[in-house]
Structure formats: structure tokens, C-alpha cells
Amino acid sequence: MKKLFTEFYKTNLNDQDLNEFKIILNKFYIETTEKSNTFYALKDKYANRQITKEELQKARLEYRAVKNEFAKVTQNNAFKINLNNARNLLKAAKKTKAAIDIQKAQEEYVIAKHLYDEAKLVIKEKGRGASLAKVSENALEVRHLSFKYSPDFPYALKDVNFDIKHGEYVTIIGHNGSGKSTLSKLLIGVLSAEEGDIKVFGNLMTKNNLDQIRRFLGIVFQNPDNQFIGSTVEADIAFGLENKRVNPEDMREIIIEAASKVRMENFLDKEPLNLSGGQKQRVAIASTLALNPDIIIFDEATSMLDPKGNREIKEIMVELRNTGLKTIISITHDMDEILNADKVIVMNGGRLEKMGTPEEILKDKEYLRSRHLDIPFLATVEEALENVGVKVQHSKNMDELVKQICKK
Ligand SMILES: Nc1ncnc2c1ncn2[C@@H]1O[C@H](COP(=O)(O)OP(=O)(O)OP(=O)(O)O)[C@@H](O)[C@H]1O
Numbered sequence: 001m002k003k004l005f006t007e008f009y010k011t012n013l014n015d016q017d018l019n020e021f022k023i024i025l026n027k028f029y030i031e032t033t034e035k036s037n038t039f040y041a042l043k044d045k046y047a048n049r050q051i052t053k054e055e056l057q058k059a060r061l062e063y064r065a066v067k068n069e070f071a072k073v074t075q076n077n078a079f080k081i082n083l084n085n086a087r088n089l090l091k092a093a094k095k096t097k098a099a100i101d102i103q104k105a106q107e108e109y110v111i112a113k114h115l116y117d118e119a120k121l122v123i124k125e126k127g128r129g130a131s132l133a134k135v136s137e138n139a140l141e142v143r144h145l146s147f148k149y150s151p152d153f154p155y156a157l158k159d160v161n162f163d164i165k166h167g168e169y170v171t172i173i174g175h176n177g178s179g180k181s182t183l184s185k186l187l188i189g190v191l192s193a194e195e196g197d198i199k200v201f202g203n204l205m206t207k208n209n210l211d212q213i214r215r216f217l218g219i220v221f222q223n224p225d226n227q228f229i230g231s232t233v234e235a236d237i238a239f240g241l242e243n244k245r246v247n248p249e250d251m252r253e254i255i256i257e258a259a260s261k262v263r264m265e266n267f268l269d270k271e272p273l274n275l276s277g278g279q280k281q282r283v284a285i286a287s288t289l290a291l292n293p294d295i296i297i298f299d300e301a302t303s304m305l306d307p308k309g310n311r312e313i314k315e316i317m318v319e320l321r322n323t324g325l326k327t328i329i330s331i332t333h334d335m336d337e338i339l340n341a342d343k344v345i346v347m348n349g350g351r352l353e354k355m356g357t358p359e360e361i362l363k364d365k366e367y368l369r370s371r372h373l374d375i376p377f378l379a380t381v382e383e384a385l386e387n388v389g390v391k392v393q394h395s396k397n398m399d400e401l402v403k404q405i406c407k408k
């Protein structure tokens with residue numbers, strides 16, 4: 001490689017550097033906010049003679065120190081230097097008159113310019129666009145989570161604890177009012193916990209990092225009609241991408257890929273109104289997939305669909321799970337769906353009462369009946385067979401069971 005390029009590549013910055021810059025900036029932003037809150041709270045206390053002057057002074061100095069540090073970080077001109085280097089590289093390349101070098105230097109210049117512009121925006125939004133690192137292989141860790149809709153209401157969730165590994169498909173079942181939707185709203189940060197905490201890929205969810213935490217999560221709701229924004233399928237999927245400031249040049253490819261995953265790639269120019277319920281729900285999933293979240297929550301996403309639509313969506317959930325790249329959490333009243341899952345959570349009266357594999361959960365049929373939960377048809381057949389002395393292994397679907405019986 002030419003010397004001018006090797007020199008440039010020694011120091012040039014990339015997207016990862018930009019993200020690190022965002023993380024640092026956001027960390028300082030959060031710290032500054034916290035120190036400022038503490039300082040102003042203590043100021044009130046000092047006014048009421050509840051603390052000493054020294055204590056207030058200490059808080060003032062801490063606040064000032066972090067504010068200064070924050071200012072220093074925002075004055076970071078590494079991206080400007082990087083842009084200058086790229087400009088010089090381009091100049092030098094032009095002198096060589098070698099078309100390949102000029103083109104390559106031109107590309108580097110475009111990247112450096114993009115990083116520089118982004119860094120300016122990042123400073124403006126105080127690093128909130130940063131993506132958090134995954135510091136745990138658990139997609140979710142929930143500890144002692146409790147929630148009330150109002151102080152004098154009963155707990156809608158009480159001391160809920162569980163871990164979900166990345167890549168798992170978990171169904172959440174429970175009678176009406178057992179707290180399933182409340183749990184999903186806490187997980188996506190629409191509601192905030194009264195007690196306890198939620199970690200997403202090891203990152204503790206706080207009100208300061210919600211924007212970043214939310215990027216790990218996507219949700220698909222029950223009613224497909226309420227999830228449309230765009231006038232065509234394509235516009236609808238594009239909407240979230242525009243919000244995320246995805247490069248317009250990359251958009252079309254992302255949209256096609258997401259639509260293909262739910263077999264809607266031939267409907268991109270159709271109006272959402274003219275689609276069937278199942279198709280609409282598939283578009284809603286595509287809109288979520290386009291944003292590439294690691295965790296997708298389905299809150300009764302199949303309950304309003306006809307049997308065909310229902311089947312299609314369940315197939316898609318299984319396909320997504322089989323990629324090994326997504327964590328799927330599906331809240332459902334469809335007891336047949338739980339057979340597809342790796343784990344099942346049973347909620348009752350705001351508490352997590354059981355968590356286990358579908359086999360473990362289905363073993364205790366009396367328990368399920370006591371919780372007003374249906375027994376999947378398949379499990380009923382297995383139970384009936386057992387009652388007449390035919391021992392069968394637990395099957396995932398009817399085909400498997402029929403094969404087992406035929407072998408006997
Ligand atoms: N906005 C709200 N204000 C007050 N109470 C609420 C609110 N939403 C839910 N609740 C109460 O919180 C409890 C849990 O409700 P939640 O919606 O989480 O149950 P669910 O398991 O999702 O039920 P379903 O199967 O009917 O969807 C219930 O007692 C419910 O009445």
C-alpha cells in the first residue's frame with residue numbers, strides 16, 4: 001500500500017470510535033445531571049439549616065468538576081482532525097494522478113465527513129444515540145420487580161424474578177389481569193418500576209439510559225390496525241428507520257430484507273388498509289425487524305387473527321427463534337403456542353408462579369386448570385393416551401405424536 005494511505009490508516013477514526021464517543025459523552029451527561037440534582041437538593045436543605053456549609057460546598061465542587069470534564073469531552077476535536085487528515089490525504093492522492101488512489105481517498109473523505117457531522121449531532125443530543133455494549137449473555141435479568149398503577153391500588157406486579165438468555169423463545173401465560181401486559185410495559189420502559197430492577201444485556205435500566213436500552217427491544221401489539229403509520233407497506237416500514245436516522249441509501253435494502261423475512265416483499269406498494277389481519281401483523285413485525293432489535297416482545301400478537309393468520313405469525317416466531325439471533329418473548333392465551341417455546345412463565349395475581357420448559361409446565365394439569373388455563377389439545381390427547389395405558393413421549397406437534405403412535 002502507498003505510504004500516504006498507511007500513514008492515514010494509522011490514526012483514522014471509524015464508527016466504533018463514534019459510538020465510544022457517544023457512550024463517554026452520555027456517561028458524563030448522566031453524571032452531570034445527577035450531581036446537579038444532588039447539589040440543588042442540598043441547597044434547599046442548607047437553606048433550611050439541615051446540612052452544614054461544608055457539605056454543600058463539597059457537592060458544589062463535585063458538580064463543578066464533572067461539569068468541567070463534560071465540557072472538555074464536548075470540545076473533543078478528534079473528528080475534526082480526522083476530517084483534516086482525510087482532506088490532506090485526498091489532496092496528496094490527487095497529486096499522484098492515480099485514479100484508484102483518488103477514488104479510495106475520496107471514499108475515506110466521505111466517511112470522515114460523515115463521522116464529523118455525526119459527532120456534532122452527538123454532542124447536541126448529549127450522546128443519547130449511543131448503543132450500549134452487551135455485557136451479559138442474558139438478554140433480560142429481572143429482579144424483585146414490583147409495580148402499582150397508583151399508590152392505593154393493589155400490586156399489578158409483585159416481586160417478579162427471572163432471567164432470559166439471548167436466543168431463547170419464552171412464552172408468558174396467565175389469566176386476565178395477571179400482570180402480563182404490565183410486565184411487558186416495564187420491560188420496554190413505558191412504565192417504570194416501583195421496586196426492583198431490569199437489566200438488558202447486563203445494562204441496568206435507568207431513566208437516563210432508556211433511549212439506549214430501548215434500542216435492544218421491539219414490541220408487536222395485539223391489534224394490527226393500531227400499528228400503522230405509513231400509507232404503503234414500504235412507507236410504514238421506512239418510518240422507524242427514518243426516526244433512527246438510517247442512511248436513505250441503505251433504507252430500501254433493509255426494508256426488502258425485513259419484508260422478506262415475513263414473506264411480504266411483494267406487498268411493498270400496497271396500502272395497509274387492504275391487507276388481511278395476518279398480513280398487517282406481518283408488516284408490523286417487519287417494521288420491528290427493520291430496526292434490528294435483539295429482543296422482540298409479542299403482546300398477544302396473534303389473538304385477533306383468523307386461524308391462518310395465527311398460524312403464519314407463530315411460524316414466523318419459530319423461524320426468528322431458529323436464527324439464534326433474536327430473543328422472543330410472547331405473551332399469549334394460545335396454549336398451543338407454548339409448545340413451540342423454550343421456556344414458559346406462568347403469571348398469577350401479579351406474581352411469577354412458575355417458570356419451566358413446556359413439558360415441565362404441562363406436567364401439572366391440575367395446576368393449569370386451577371389457574372383457568374386451557375390444556376393444549378396435544379397435551380389433552382397425550383393425557384388421554386396415558387390414561388388408557390399408552391405411554392408416549394412429549395411431542396412438539398400433532399405430526400410428531402402421530403408418528404410415535406404409528407411406531408407402536
Ligand atoms: N392503566 C391501568 N390502571 C390501573 N390498573 C391497571 C391498568 N392496567 C392494568 N391494570 C391492572 O393491573 C393488573 C394487571 O393487568 P395487566 O393488563 O398487566 O394484565 P394481563 O395479564 O395483561 O391481562 P390480559 O390477559 O387481560 O391482557 C390488573 O389487575 C389490571 O386491572
Ligand SMILES: [Mg+2]
Pocket residue numbers: 180181182
Ligand atoms: Mg394484557
